[in-house]
């Protein structure tokens with residue numbers, strides 16, 4: 224029997240899966256770069272700045288011996304940061320098979336990768352899976368609870384439907400211990416929507432990125448006023464080229480509260496840089512990473528176009544309700 228509503232639901236689920244696959248295939252296809260390729264990237268300083276932001280978040284919240292859950296861990300680009308924080312255990316989950324393989328290689332330290340370093344001191348479990356669909360509380364029942372959950376530059380891939388956004392937050396909440404911390408970075412919807420309005424069209428960007436909204440999607444979503452499934456195409460030179468979804472932060476915040484995750488802070492990346500560059504230890508870290516030069520107009524610092532891309536992102540910290548942190 225014909226059931227229009229059921230069909231619509233079915234279609235939405237199918238297209239959601241197709242988009243999740245697109246995202247996974249995109250990241251899976253991106254192989255590890257050589258050190259030389261990396262240094263020649265048009266966004267090398269942006270990558271370094273993003274690494275600095277993630278390092279600061281990790282240094283602010285990780286404690287020796289912590290159990291860490293890295294959602295959408297990618298190729299394991301943060302493994303060294305966690306090692307420096309002397310964590311006790313690491314679980315990384317990512318939907319992209321190729322990325323998890325690279326992550327495993329990096330963890331095992333047997334690639335011709337640019338690390339000639341000692342093995343990581345913490346045990347790790349690496350899993351290929353969809354963090355926004357799977358019941359990770361079941362998959363990771365023996366590994367939980369975690370002290371920290373991290374989701375870097377990936378939370379927005381959960382915002383294609385309400386069901387996926389809820390699954391993402393339910394997974395984090397179920398796996399964190401009371402008082403545990405959820406740290407992350409994702410696009411700043413306020414900035415993107417403001418730029419869309421200013422652009423007066425559906426596309427905007429600069430020499431290193433562009434964002435394109437789909438007219439049909441915008442109309443549909445503004446009419447239904449649903450805060451989920453507002454899709455755009457994001458292209459970032461030498462990094463990203465796939466569908467993404469707007470995450471209105473106030474919706475993220477209140478949905479997170481439903482899952483006992485309370486906002487500690489949210490800061491646009493520009494604000495984050497200004498705030499933490501007041502602290503000598505993070506200035507020194509920035510110098511070591513080489514994202515910001517000494518102010519001279521040479522190649523050792525972010526270009527204005529890279530700095531504009533940094534502005535598209537925010538960093539957030541949430542805390543799972545319950546007893547305070549261990550002492």
Ligand code: SAM
Nearest residue numbers: 250295296297300317318319353354375377380
């Ligand atoms: N967190 C890593 C980092 O900061 O280097 C990787 C960030 S990369 C921009 C986004 C990652 O999200 C990719 O590795 C991608 O495969 C992953 N991802 C996207 N959708 C996902 C999903 N549904 N479940 C798990 N991982 C997902």
